Amino acid sequence: MTAIDYQIYKWDAQNCIRCTNCRWVDFIWMASHRFSKLCPSSARFLFDAYAAHGRYDLSLAIAEGRLKWSPKILEEVYACQLCGACDVKCLRNVGLEPMQVLEWLRQKAVEDGKGPLPAHRKIAGKIAESHNRYGAPNADRLRWLPEGIELAPKAEVLYFVGCNSSFRQQRLARATARLLAATGTDFMVLGPEEWCCGNPLYSVGLVDEARRTAEHNLKAIRTSGAKMVIASCAECYQTLKVTYPRLFGFSTRDLGFEVLHLTEFLDRRLQEGKLRFPYPVEMRVTYQDPCRLGRMSEPWEHWEGRRGKYGIFDPPKKRRKGTFGAYDPARRLLQAIPGLRLEEMERRKDQAWCCGAGGGVREAFRDFALWTARERLAEALETTGAEAIVTACPYCGENFAEAIKSGDYPLQTLDIVEIMAKAIAPEGKED
Ligand code: SF4
Numbered sequence: 106m107t108a109i110d111y112q113i114y115k116w117d118a119q120n121c122i123r124c125t126n127c128r129w130v131d132f133i134w135m136a137s138h139r140f141s142k143l144c145p146s147s148a149r150f151l152f153d154a155y156a157a158h159g160r161y162d163l164s165l166a167i168a169e170g171r172l173k174w175s176p177k178i179l180e181e182v183y184a185c186q187l188c189g190a191c192d193v194k195c196l197r198n199v200g201l202e203p204m205q206v207l208e209w210l211r212q213k214a215v216e217d218g219k220g221p222l223p224a225h226r227k228i229a230g231k232i233a234e235s236h237n238r239y240g241a242p243n244a245d246r247l248r249w250l251p252e253g254i255e256l257a258p259k260a261e262v263l264y265f266v267g268c269n270s271s272f273r274q275q276r277l278a279r280a281t282a283r284l285l286a287a288t289g290t291d292f293m294v295l296g297p298e299e300w301c302c303g304n305p306l307y308s309v310g311l312v313d314e315a316r317r318t319a320e321h322n323l324k325a326i327r328t329s330g331a332k333m334v335i336a337s338c339a340e341c342y343q344t345l346k347v348t349y350p351r352l353f354g355f356s357t358r359d360l361g362f363e364v365l366h367l368t369e370f371l372d373r374r375l376q377e378g379k380l381r382f383p384y385p386v387e388m389r390v391t392y393q394d395p396c397r398l399g400r401m402s403e404p405w406e407h408w409e410g411r412r413g414k415y416g417i418f419d420p421p422k423k424r425r426k427g428t429f430g431a432y433d434p435a436r437r438l439l440q441a442i443p444g445l446r447l448e449e450m451e452r453r454k455d456q457a458w459c460c461g462a463g464g465g466v467r468e469a470f471r472d473f474a475l476w477t478a479r480e481r482l483a484e485a486l487e488t489t490g491a492e493a494i495v496t497a498c499p500y501c502g503e504n505f506a507e508a509i510k511s512g513d514y515p516l517q518t519l520d521i522v523e524i525m526a527k528a529i530a531p532e533g534k535e536d
C-alpha cells in the first residue's frame with residue numbers, strides 16, 4: 106500500500122493552474138537569466154512531463170487508468186531529484202504540495218510491481234542483506250573511529266554516522282568526532298546496530314522496506330536512551346526528523362528525542378562560547394544548501410482529515426514552506442572561521458539549485474546527476490569566484506567531486522566538517 110493517500114492530493118493535481126512557478130527562482134530573487142531555473146529535471150529534459158505540473162497530469166492518468174506504466178513513464182517519474190524546490194515554490198505561491206504526488210507516483214509504481222528502477226533495486230538488496238547501502242559487513246561500522254577519540258558507553262548525545270561516512274568518506278566521520286570532542290561533548294554511536302537510515306528506500310517508493318529499517322533504528326535509538334541525535338549527513342538528518350514520523354503517522358515532536366544536523370549543534374556550541382576556531386583557513390568559498398538540510402527539513406506535523414470545498418484542509422493543516430530550514434547555522438560557522446571568506450551564489454537557501462544526487466538520480470541517471478552538478482559549479486565559478494564549494498552532505502560532495510573531475514573545473518569541493526576540523530587543529534593534524 107502507498108504511504109500517501111492520493112485521494113487527498115488528487116485535488117492538487119486537478120487544480121494545478123500550470124503556471125510553471127515551480128520551475129523558476131522567485132522573480133524578486135532572480136539575479137540573472139542564466140541562473141533563474143530551479144527544477145533540474147525540467148531544465149534538463151524540457152518537456153512538461155519532467156516538471157511538477159506534468160507529473161500531476163501523469164498521476165491523474167495513472168490513477169484513472171488512462172495511462173499504463175511503460176519504461177518511458179517510469180523514466181519521467183524517477184528522473185527527478187525530489188529536491189523539494191517545486192514544493193516550496195508552489196506552496197508559497199499557489200498553495201499546492203507537489204512533493205506528495207511526486208512521492209506517491211513512485212509508491213504507486215512499486216505497488217503496481219513496476220518500480221523502482223534496477224539500480225535502486227540493487228541498493229535495496231544490499232540494505233536488506235547487510236543493513237547498509239554498500240553491502241559492506243555492518244559489523245565494520247566503527248572502522249572509521251580514530252585513535253584518541255573515546256566513545257561514551259552512555260550519553261545524552263548520539264552521533265548517527267550514516268552509511269557514507271561509515272564506509273566511504275570515513276574522514277568525514279573522523280572530523281565530526283573530533284569536532285564533537287573539541288566542544289567537550291560526550292557522545293555515543295550505535296555501531297553495528299545503526300542501519301541505513303532508509304532514505305534510498307523511501308525516496309524510490311519502497312515504503313515497506315523503509316519502514317523496516319526505520320523501525321529498527323527507532324528502537325535502537327530509544328533503547329540507547331539518547332535525548333539528542335546528531336547527523337552529519339543531510340539525508341540521514343531529514344529521514345530521521347521528517348520521514349520516520351511520516352512513516353508511522355506521528356509528528357516530529359513526538360519522536361522522543363531531538364534530531365539535529367551537526368551544523369545546528371555546533372552553531373549552538375559556537376553561540377555558547379564552547380566552540381572556537383583558533384586556526385585560520387585562508388580560502389574563498391561558497392556554500393551549497395543541501396535540499397534535505399534546508400527547504401525539506403522543517404518538522405513534520407501529522408495531519409489526518411479530508412479536503413473540503415475549494416480543497417480546504419479539514420481540520421487545518423500546517424504547511425511546510427521551507428522558510429524555516431537550517432540555512433544559517435552552516436553560514437554562521439563558516440563566517441566564524443578566521444581567514445575564510447564566504448561568497449553567496451545567486452540561488453541560495455530555499456531557492457538553491459540541487460547538487461543533482463538525490464532521489465535515486467545519481468544511481469539511475471548518472472549523466473543527469475552530473476549535468477545538474479555542473480550547472481551548480483558553473484554558478485559557483487561565474488558568480489562567486491570561489492576556490493571551493495562547501496556543502497554539509499556527503500552525497501552532494503561525492504556528486505560535485507565527480508563532476509569537477511569530469512569537467513576539470515578550477516575549484517574543489519569540501520564538506521563543512523573538513524573545513525571546521527582544519528580550523529580547530531594545526532595544519533596536518535586534522536585527520
Ligand atoms: S507552481 Fe503549482 S500550480 Fe503552478 S504549475 Fe507548478 S505545481 Fe502547478
Ligand code: SF4
Nearest residue numbers: 144185187188189191
Ligand atoms: S522535486 Fe526538484 S527535480 Fe523534481 S520536479 Fe520538483 S523541482 Fe523538479
